Amino acid sequence: MYKISLITGDGIGPELSESAVSILNRINEKFDLKFEIIKLSAGDKALAETGKALPDETLDAIKQSDACLKAPVGESAADVIVVLRRMLDLYANIRPAKSYPHMPALRDGIDMVIVRENTEDLYTGKEFSLGNSAVALRIISEDASQRIAKYAFETATQRNSMKKVTCVHKSNVMRITDGLFAKACTEVSKNYPNIAFEEMYVDACAMNLIRQPEKFDVIVTTNLFGDILSDESSQVVGGLGMAPAANIGDDFALFEPVHGAAFDIAGKNIANPSSFLLSIKMMLDWLGNKHNDSKCIEVGQKLESTIFDLVKSGVKTKDIGGEMSTSEFTKHITDNI
Amino acid sequence: MYKISLITGDGIGPELSESAVSILNRINEKFDLKFEIIKLSAGDKALAETGKALPDETLDAIKQSDACLKAPVGESAADVIVVLRRMLDLYANIRPAKSYPHMPALRDGIDMVIVRENTEDLYTGKEFSLGNSAVALRIISEDASQRIAKYAFETATQRNSMKKVTCVHKSNVMRITDGLFAKACTEVSKNYPNIAFEEMYVDACAMNLIRQPEKFDVIVTTNLFGDILSDESSQVVGGLGMAPAANIGDDFALFEPVHGAAFDIAGKNIANPSSFLLSIKMMLDWLGNKHNDSKCIEVGQKLESTIFDLVKSGVKTKDIGGEMSTSEFTKHITDNI
Ligand SMILES: CC(C)[C@H](C(=O)O)[C@@H](O)C(=O)O
Ligand SMILES: CC(C)[C@H](C(=O)O)[C@@H](O)C(=O)O
Numbered sequence: 326m327y328k329i330s331l332i333t334g335d336g337i338g339p340e341l342s343e344s345a346v347s348i349l350n351r352i353n354e355k356f357d358l359k360f361e362i363i364k365l366s367a368g369d370k371a372l373a374e375t376g377k378a379l380p381d382e383t384l385d386a387i388k389q390s391d392a393c394l395k396a397p398v399g400e401s402a403a404d405v406i407v408v409l410r411r412m413l414d415l416y417a418n419i420r421p422a423k424s425y426p427h428m429p430a431l432r433d434g435i436d437m438v439i440v441r442e443n444t445e446d447l448y449t450g451k452e453f454s455l456g457n458s459a460v461a462l463r464i465i466s467e468d469a470s471q472r473i474a475k476y477a478f479e480t481a482t483q484r485n486s487m488k489k490v491t492c493v494h495k496s497n498v499m500r501i502t503d504g505l506f507a508k509a510c511t512e513v514s515k516n517y518p519n520i521a522f523e524e525m526y527v528d529a530c531a532m533n534l535i536r537q538p539e540k541f542d543v544i545v546t547t548n549l550f551g552d553i554l555s556d557e558s559s560q561v562v563g564g565l566g567m568a569p570a571a572n573i574g575d576d577f578a579l580f581e582p583v584h585g586a587a588f589d590i591a592g593k594n595i596a597n598p599s600s601f602l603l604s605i606k607m608m609l610d611w612l613g614n615k616h617n618d619s620k621c622i623e624v625g626q627k628l629e630s631t632i633f634d635l636v637k638s639g640v641k642t643k644d645i646g647g648e649m650s651t652s653e654f655t656k657h658i659t660d661n662i
Numbered sequence: 663m664y665k666i667s668l669i670t671g672d673g674i675g676p677e678l679s680e681s682a683v684s685i686l687n688r689i690n691e692k693f694d695l696k697f698e699i700i701k702l703s704a705g706d707k708a709l710a711e712t713g714k715a716l717p718d719e720t721l722d723a724i725k726q727s728d729a730c731l732k733a734p735v736g737e738s739a740a741d742v743i744v745v746l747r748r749m750l751d752l753y754a755n756i757r758p759a760k761s762y763p764h765m766p767a768l769r770d771g772i773d774m775v776i777v778r779e780n781t782e783d784l785y786t787g788k789e790f791s792l793g794n795s796a797v798a799l800r801i802i803s804e805d806a807s808q809r810i811a812k813y814a815f816e817t818a819t820q821r822n823s824m825k826k827v828t829c830v831h832k833s834n835v836m837r838i839t840d841g842l843f844a845k846a847c848t849e850v851s852k853n854y855p856n857i858a859f860e861e862m863y864v865d866a867c868a869m870n871l872i873r874q875p876e877k878f879d880v881i882v883t884t885n886l887f888g889d890i891l892s893d894e895s896s897q898v899v900g901g902l903g904m905a906p907a908a909n910i911g912d913d914f915a916l917f918e919p920v921h922g923a924a925f926d927i928a929g930k931n932i933a934n935p936s937s938f939l940l941s942i943k944m945m946l947d948w949l950g951n952k953h954n955d956s957k958c959i960e961v962g963q964k965l966e967s968t969i970f971d972l973v974k975s976g977v978k979t980k981d982i983g984g985e986m987s988t989s990e991f992t993k994h995i996t997d998n999i
Contacts, residue, residue, distance in 0.1 A: 458802065462797050497740045556868050
C-alpha cells in the first residue's frame with residue numbers, strides 16, 4: 326500500500342486531480358496494487374482561506390506519505406513548490422522531452438531529459454533592496470553541483486539512449502559560480518568513462534534545442550536555466566500538454582505537470598490531463614525502483630502506452646487538436662489501461 | 663565623413679571583417695558617403711600578443727570613432743564585449759528577429775525585436791568564492807530599468823508593427839530584483855498609452871517564442887534573459903546566419919553579429935557574413951538618425967534589401983542551403999547594391 330498525498334491546486338488543478346484520482350482508483354481495481362490518496366490544499370485558495378499558501382497540515386501530511394502528486398497552483402505557486410523542493414530537499418528536477426508520433430514536435434527522434442538542480446541558484450530567496458537598486462544572491466555550492474551531476478550521469482547510464490551528458494552554464498560570464506558548477510560536472514564525469522560529456526553555454530543551448538534537439542540526451546544545469554530550458558524543450562516536442570516533471574530527493578519525491586494553473590480554461594472540462602498523468606507514470610517508476618516493486622513499473626509503462634496509443638488513434642483533447650473533454654479522455658484511459 | 667572603428671576579431675572574424683570593409687568601400691564609391699575604417703585588435707589574438715584582450719589603444723581608438731563594428735571574438739569574448747558595453751554605457755542591446763522569405767523560419771510573419779538591458783544583472787562581474795560555495799550578485803537598478811523600458815517603448819512607437827511591449831522577467835521567484843524591473847516597466851508604460859503592455863515570465867516566454875512567435879513585437883528584458891531569448895529567437899527565424907545586434911548608448915553605439923567566432927569553419931571562406939553586414943545596416947540607421955543624414959538610412963535599406971533579394975534568388979552561403987563562398991557572396995552584394 327502506498328500513501329499518495331495529492332495537492333489539488335488552483336485553476337485547472339482540481340479537474341486534473343479528479344482525472345488523476347480516477348486513474349489511480351482504476352489501477353487499484355485492475356492491478357494488484359493499492360494507492361491511498363490523501364487530498365490536500367495548498368496554493369491560492371489555501372492562502373485565501375488560511376493565510377498560508379502552504380498550510381502546516383498540508384506539509385505534515387505530505388511528509389507522512391510515500392510520494393506527493395501536485396496539481397498546478399496559481400499565483401502563489403512559488404510559495405508552494407519552491408518551498409517544498411527546498412524543505413524536502415528534492416534536489417533533482419527531472420523533465421523529459423520526447424517526440425511522440427502524432428504530436429507536433431519540431432522534429433522526429435527527440436528524446437532528452439533535463440536534470441535541473443532544484444535547491445539553490447537564484448531560488449533561495451536571498452534578495453535585498455538597496456535604495457534605488459536591488460540585489461539577489463545567486464548561490465552555487467560544490468555539494469549541490471556534484472550531487473546533481475551524479476544524478477545526471479546515473480540517469481544517462483540507465484537510459485536507453487546515446488549516453489551523453491551536456492552540462493549547460495554561462496561560465497564565460499559567471500566565472501566563479503558557473504565555473505564551480507562546470508568544474509563539479511567535469512569532475513563527476515571522470516567516474517563515468519562510458520558516458521560522453523560536453524559543455525554548452527546556455528544561450529547556445531537555447532538555440533540548439535530548436536536547431537538540433539535530437540542531439541541531446543541528458544542536460545544537466547542550474548535551477549533557473551533548467552526552468553527556462555525545460556519550458557522551451559516541452560514546446561519543442563509539441564507543447565506543455567504532455568510535459569511531466571519529477572522532483573526527486575534521496576527519500577521522497579513529488580510529481581507535477583510542467584504547466585501552470587491555466588485559469589483561462591479552468592472549470593471548462595477541456596484541459597489536457599496528460600502532463601499530470603504522465604507525472605503519475607514517473608511516480609510509478611520511482612516507487613517501483615525504491616520499493617523494488619516491478620508491478621509499479623509495469624503499470625507505469627501501461628499508463629504511458631495507453632495515453633500515447635489513444636493520442637495516436639486520435640483520441641485527444643483540444644489543445645493538441647482533438648475533441649475530447651478532460652473527463653472523456655480520462656474515461657478512455659480507465660477503459661483501456 | 664564617419665570614422666568607423668572595426669574590431670576584426672578571432673575565428674571567422676577577420677573574413678567577416680574583410681567582407682564588411684568591401685561593402686563600406688563600395689558604399690564610399692557608389693554613394694555620396696564617406697567611411698574611414700580603423701582596424702583594431704581585441705580578443706584572443708590580442709590577449710596572446712599583448713596580455714590584454716582589450717588593449718588600451720583599441721579602447722582609445724574606439725572612443726575617437728563615430729561608431730564601432732565588432733566582428734566575433736573567441737574565448738575572451740566576455741573580456742571584450744561585456745567590458746565595452748559597460749565602459750561605453752551602451753545600455754540597450756537591440757536584437758531584431760524577422761522571418762524572411764526563403765529562410766527556414768518556424769513560421770511566417772515573425773517580426774520582433776528584443777531590447778536587452780546591457781549593463782547590469784549578473785553581468786557586473788561581482789562574484790565571490792566562499793569556501794565550497796560561490797555567490798554572484800544579480801544587480802537591478804531602478805535607473806537602468808527605467809532607461810531600458812523607455813528605450814523599448816520608443817522602439818515600439820517607431821516600429822511599423824503591432825505596437826506592443828512585452829516585459830519578460832521572473833518576479834514570481836525574484837520578487838525584489840525582478841519586481842523592481844517589472845514595476846519600472848509598468849511605470850514607463852503609463853507614458854505610452856498607445857502601446858500595449860504585457861508581462862510574461864521568462865520560462866513562458868521561452869516557450870511562446872516557439873509556440874506563437876508572431877505574437878511578439880518588442881520584448882524588453884534584463885541582461886541574461888535577453889542573452890538567452892535572443893539566441894533562441896534568432897534560431898526561431900532560421901539561425902544565427904542572419905542575426906545582427908546593436909549595442910546602443912546615448913552618444914555611441916557598437917554593432918556586431920549575434921553569433922560567435924566559429925573556429926571550426928574559420929579560414930575556409932564559407933562563413934555567412936550576413937549577420938555582420940546586417941549589423942552595418944543597423945549602424946547606418948543609427949548614424950543616419952543621430953546625424954540627421956537621410957542618405958545613411960537609405961543606403962542601409964539598400965544594403966538590407968540587396969542581401970535579402972540575393973538570398974531570395976538563391977545566392978546564399980552554405981549554412982542556409984547555398985553554394986556561395988564568403989567572398990563570392992560579398993561580391994554579389996557589392997555588384998548589386
Ligand atoms: C512556479 C515557478 C516558481 C516554478 C519555477 O520557476 O520553478 C515553475 O515555473 C516550474 O518550473 O516548476
Ligand atoms: C560572449 C558573451 C559574453 C555574450 C553575452 O553573453 O552577452 C554573447 O553571448 C552575446 O550575447 O553577445
